[in-house]
Amino acid sequence: MAVTGDSPVSTTVATHLPYLRRYARALTGNQTSGDRYALSTLETVLADPSLVADAKDSRIALFAVLHAVWSSSGTPVAEADSRISAAAQVHLARLTPNSREALLLHTLEGFSVADIGKIIGSTADEAGELIDRALSEMENSVLGRVLVIEDEAIIAMDLSAIVEEMGHTVTGIARTRSEAVKLAAQDRPDLILADIQLADNSSGIDAVNDILAHFEELPVIFITAFPERLLTGERPEPAFLINKPYAEEQVRSAVSQAMFFASTETLTA
Incomplete structure (x- = not known):
């Protein structure tokens, strides 16, 4: 998944792309489906560069676009070609909405709770509560x-x-x-x-x-x-x-x- 061009937006996207893909893959559970969401994010930004170019923090803006793409897809974990197990779908369906996203943004990508709030459209306090809830819900769901x-x-x-x-x-x-x-x-x-x-x-x-x-x-x-x-x-x-x-x-x-x-x-x- 390459990014071409020498515009400021292209440079910004290229810098953050590996980590955007990492987050998207962790969110969906595998490379194929994760890359699909990352690609949709890039297409959205290319269609409207101001989403990133006009933002105070381009990294937060880029992840916010991904979150919007992800959210607009409804229930992506249920996609037939995502190769996610039926058991995983059952566990994921039980999680509080946005909790897993907040957890991954914090632990995997290092965003602060304030930044996570901006990405998912909540307050910092709400983001912090989602992180705590996700840890509890996920750890209690699967042991191995x-x-x-x-x-x-x-x-x-x-x-x-x-x-x-x-x-x-x-x-x-x-x-x-x-x-x-x-x-x-x-x-x-x-x-x-x-x-x-x-x-x-x-x-x-x-x-x-x-x-x-x-x-x-x-x-x-x-x-x-x-x-x-x-x-x-x-x-x-x-x-x-x-x-x-x-x-x-x-x-x-x-x-x-x-x-x-x-x-x-x-x-x-």
């Missing part, structure tokens, strides 16, 4: 088993503690590609939380692809210090991605979000 693929012991322990405090079970911690594949075969997880660079210089992406060759319907969260390297617009890409260094609330949000969805894409290193 998590495989952690991380070569740094302290980070691995921290991630394990976070997911266990949420009520999930950690099936194991793998430091290398081979360890990850072995652990997954021994005890099938419901979710994989994976670093990109592993202890023996192997790839977390390769480890995940090996596992998905046997268990296709596993959601995966990738952790990386360079998310833009995996947000190129080429296929395939991860549906769930958080930055390193991460905050605990980012992990909690991503885990809860990923547990809602049962499909993922394999990647090429």
Whole structure:
């Protein structure tokens, strides 16, 4: 998904596009449907550049356009071609409107509650309440088993503690590609939380692809210090991605979000 042109609006859109796509994919649960909403957002902005050009904060304005596109679609999680599981649709239907959007905007994209209010058309206080409600509703909806693929012991322990405090079970911690594949075969997880660079210089992406060759319907969260390297617009890409260094609330949000969805894409290193 490329943006052409050298106008100020084109430059602004190109700067924020990887993160707009990340949010859209997290919102819908996979790359295909997420990119469709990001593309609709770009088309809307190109049709009316003033939506971004005249805004005090172009990033807030761009995400507000995406939110308007998303909201106008009605119930996008129910689209037949989105590959979202029936169970996920049931869980999502029970969430308070705008709560998941507020949570993702805050934890994934780092917007303040005041900025989120501007994006979704609410007050800052209402946005804060939506974030708290989303965390509670999502964490109480789905519990499962998590495989952690991380070569740094302290980070691995921290991630394990976070997911266990949420009520999930950690099936194991793998430091290398081979360890990850072995652990997954021994005890099938419901979710994989994976670093990109592993202890023996192997790839977390390769480890995940090996596992998905046997268990296709596993959601995966990738952790990386360079998310833009995996947000190129080429296929395939991860549906769930958080930055390193991460905050605990980012992990909690991503885990809860990923547990809602049962499909993922394999990647090429």
